[in-house]
Amino acid sequence: MPIFNESYHTWDGYLKERPGTWFVIAKTGVKLAWTKGLIFILIFSIIPFFVGAVKIFLFSKVQDVGIMTPQIKKIVEDVSFFYDFLKGQMFYLILISIFTGAGLIARDRKNKSFGFYFSKPVSFWDYVAGKFFITGAYGFLVTGAPALVLFIIKVLISRDASFLSNYYYLFFSILGSSILSVITMSSVVLAFSAVAQNVRTAAIFFFTFLILPDILRKIFSNVPFIGVFSLTALLKQAQAYIFNVQTPYGFSDISMITAILLILLLSLVILKLKVRTTEVVS
Amino acid sequence: MxxxxxxxxxxxxxxxxxxxxxxxxxxxxxxxxxxxxxxxxxxxxxxxxxxxxxxxxxxxxxxxxxxxxxxxxxxxxxxxxxxxxxxxxxxxxxxxxxxxxxxxxxxxxxxxxxxxxxxxxxxxxxxxxxxxxxxxxxxxxxxxxxxxxxxxxxxxxxxxxxxxxxxxxxxxxxxxxxxxxxxxxxxxxxxxxxxxxxxxxxxxxxxxxxxxxxxxxxxxRKSYSNTFSVKVKTNAAEFYKYLENANCAVKNMNKDVYDVTLPKGTDTKLILKAAKDTGAELRKLVPSVRSLEDVFIKRILEDSGADF
Missing domain, CATH: 3.40.50.300 (P-loop containing nucleotide triphosphate hydrolases)
Known part of the structure; x- marks a missing residue:
């Protein structure tokens, strides 16, 4: 006698009307993105974190011994230490964005997977939010997360509560600046992924979009405004603005905010046009 | 529903x-x-x-x-x-x-x-x-x-x-x-x-x-069970006229082949009688529809207005 027959069995469970279908997409995407290449990037991205942690530790020891010099203080000067750390992590954020984000929508377009998603109770916003979370989560893992851990280490290693009381706002600066970088970078990479039909094209588009304006900025260094066309320059300027340190580029804050908002808006428009919940048959 | x-x-x-x-x-x-x-x-x-x-x-x-x-x-x-x-x-x-x-x-x-x-x-x-x-x-x-x-x-x-x-x-x-x-x-x-x-x-x-x-x-399938594909050699016009007068639906499908739908309560004997009475030489008398495929082709061709 067979253990069970092969006939169809009904299912008597209950289907939840989930508002968070995006989370199912995000969760699955995060799992799918976890590959050897990504682990490799994550391992490399953690090196600056360890260097930073050692610096904090040594700084506290130097403080204990009482041989603080202006040169030493400059290395771990409280605000610029975190600002510099996040600025340095931009490279890893770009790598992670390309690695996790370039194929997210391009692959679905190539494999005609929109039909799979949108024949289920999945809306445009669920889909985009889910995909966005995948890149965003890994992006935050190399920017905000290590910076926040460094901040906590710094608080714990301090002899008294003076660091926390003087620099508590750094927590929010780290959070704000990394979230802004992650959101902008993820939006752009997803927009390129939606435009391209395959991963490689999306990655090349995205990389060109990042590199070309930077090259132009360096060629026309006497025209500071050209920096608003460079995403990395915009994000570094925004980070400086959030940390309230000397801004590295010559364009105004208003130009920076407007340019970032325009990039976000343009990315959303591209996503809206390319991620069609309904097919367009010509 | x-x-x-x-x-x-x-x-x-x-x-x-x-x-x-x-x-x-x-x-x-x-x-x-x-x-x-x-x-x-x-x-x-x-x-x-x-x-x-x-x-x-x-x-x-x-x-x-x-x-x-x-x-x-x-x-x-x-x-x-x-x-x-x-x-x-x-x-x-x-x-x-x-x-x-x-x-x-x-x-x-x-x-x-x-x-x-x-x-x-x-x-x-x-x-x-x-x-x-x-x-x-x-x-x-x-x-x-x-x-x-x-x-x-x-x-x-x-x-x-x-x-x-x-x-x-x-x-x-x-x-x-x-x-x-x-x-x-x-x-x-x-x-x-x-x-x-x-x-x-x-x-x-x-x-x-x-x-x-x-x-x-x-x-x-049943709806087409009373329809026959018919082909006659001589006196075709009189033959089909005879069937129409006997309340049959006659439709030209392809050259000499006609579809004849018999009225309720009658069978192929009516066609045979028509052939005999009009002197037509009956060359083909087969059920017009044998499977869903026939219905399908028939319906599609009818809708296209094409000849069968």
């Missing part, structure tokens, strides 16, 4: 893919039959909200597609004609993913995924990546992802395409089994008539976006 269409129209620019359909599909298995480009897939996609419809309205299991689209997609399972798989996922991962997207919990979706993959015959391959599946296996996994949440209505768009004869047979057996054991209604869109004859109780034949036949499969 599983599907209720009212003046339902789908336009692609100037081209009318679904032309003002008014249709009530009862529960059970219905075959949506039509040649390529008849509007079958467009109709299904429009019902699911994957294609925008331009006029009319539709209700699925009593829910208006205009206002309850998301809820409807939870109640419905859809096996598309396109591949539309998510690369990187294993067979079981793909089906579980579909279940979770429909609102199942993670654990239930996983349990059910194993169950339906066993049902569709992919128990051995369930841990393989879907992109490594053959086209037949991809068809099976597509069916599994449509079944995972035990939908109330199942749309199958060309379910047996790309499958070898054995696989096709198994797929059709499976559809019959699902219809028997499950509690879902099935709408099977195909251009393969044998699939409909084998699996469906009801058939809707579409051509150029319009419905040219909508009835039970056995009734379709």
């Amino acid at each position: 599983s599907v209720n269409l009212e003046n339902f129209t789908v336009m692609y620019g100037d081209f009318c893919a679904v032309d003002h359909l008014t249709l009530k599909l009862p529960d059970g298995v219905t075959g949506l039959l039509g040649p390529n480009g008849a509007g079958k897939s467009s109709l299904i996609k429009a019902l699911l909200g994957l294609v925008e419809y331009s006029e009319g309205g539709a209700k699925i299991i009593g829910n208006d597609i205009r206002t309850r689209g998301k809820y409807i997609r939870q109640l419905v399972g859809y096996m598309p004609e396109d591949n539309c798989l998510v690369p990187g996922l294993t067979g079981v991962g793909m089906v579980q993913y579909a279940g979770e997207l429909c609102g199942m919990s993670r654990v239930e979706a996983m349990q059910r995924a194993h169950e339906v993959l066993y049902l569709v015959g992919l128990e051995e391959a369930r841990y393989r990546k879907v992109e490594s599946f053959s086209s037949g296996m991809q068809q099976r996994v597509k069916l599994a992802q449509a079944l995972v949440h035990d939908p109330r209505l199942l749309f199958l768009d060309e379910p047996a395409s790309g499958m070898d004869p054995k696989g096709r047979q198994e797929m059709l057996d499976l559809i019959v089994d699902i219809a028997d054991k499950g509690r879902m209604s099935i709408l099977l869109a195909t251009h393969i008539l044998a699939d409909v004859e084998r699996t469906c109780e009801r058939v809707v034949i579409m051509h150029r976006g319009r419905i040219v036949e909508d009835s039970r499969v056995d009734e379709v």
Whole structure:
């Protein structure tokens, strides 16, 4: 006698009307993105974190011994230490964005997977939010997360509560600046992924979009405004603005905010046009 | 009533893919039959909200597609004609993913995924990546992802395409089994008539976006049981005139071949008598329709206005 027959069995469970279908997409995407290449990037991205942690530790020891010099203080000067750390992590954020984000929508377009998603109770916003979370989560893992851990280490290693009381706002600066970088970078990479039909094209588009304006900025260094066309320059300027340190580029804050908002808006428009919940048959 | 269409129209620019359909599909298995480009897939996609419809309205299991689209997609399972798989996922991962997207919990979706993959015959391959599946296996996994949440209505768009004869047979057996054991209604869109004859109780034949036949499969055959294909050599005009006078419907199908539908209560003796009385030499007298395929071809040609 067979253990069970092969006939169809009904299912008597209950289907939840989930508002968070995006989370199912995000969760699955995060799992799918976890590959050897990504682990490799994550391992490399953690090196600056360890260097930073050692610096904090040594700084506290130097403080204990009482041989603080202006040169030493400059290395771990409280605000610029975190600002510099996040600025340095931009490279890893770009790598992670390309690695996790370039194929997210391009692959679905190539494999005609929109039909799979949108024949289920999945809306445009669920889909985009889910995909966005995948890149965003890994992006935050190399920017905000290590910076926040460094901040906590710094608080714990301090002899008294003076660091926390003087620099508590750094927590929010780290959070704000990394979230802004992650959101902008993820939006752009997803927009390129939606435009391209395959991963490689999306990655090349995205990389060109990042590199070309930077090259132009360096060629026309006497025209500071050209920096608003460079995403990395915009994000570094925004980070400086959030940390309230000397801004590295010559364009105004208003130009920076407007340019970032325009990039976000343009990315959303591209996503809206390319991620069609309904097919367009010509 | 599983599907209720009212003046339902789908336009692609100037081209009318679904032309003002008014249709009530009862529960059970219905075959949506039509040649390529008849509007079958467009109709299904429009019902699911994957294609925008331009006029009319539709209700699925009593829910208006205009206002309850998301809820409807939870109640419905859809096996598309396109591949539309998510690369990187294993067979079981793909089906579980579909279940979770429909609102199942993670654990239930996983349990059910194993169950339906066993049902569709992919128990051995369930841990393989879907992109490594053959086209037949991809068809099976597509069916599994449509079944995972035990939908109330199942749309199958060309379910047996790309499958070898054995696989096709198994797929059709499976559809019959699902219809028997499950509690879902099935709408099977195909251009393969044998699939409909084998699996469906009801058939809707579409051509150029319009419905040219909508009835039970056995009734379709029965309705043509009194129609004969007739060919005579001499005195043809008198012969057909004689039949028309005897209340037969006579229709020229192809050159000398005519379709003669006999009035109720009569049989082929009337044709034989007509031949005898008019002196016509009867060369052909066979039932005009022998299978659904004949009905299909007949209906399509009638709709096209072409000669048979």
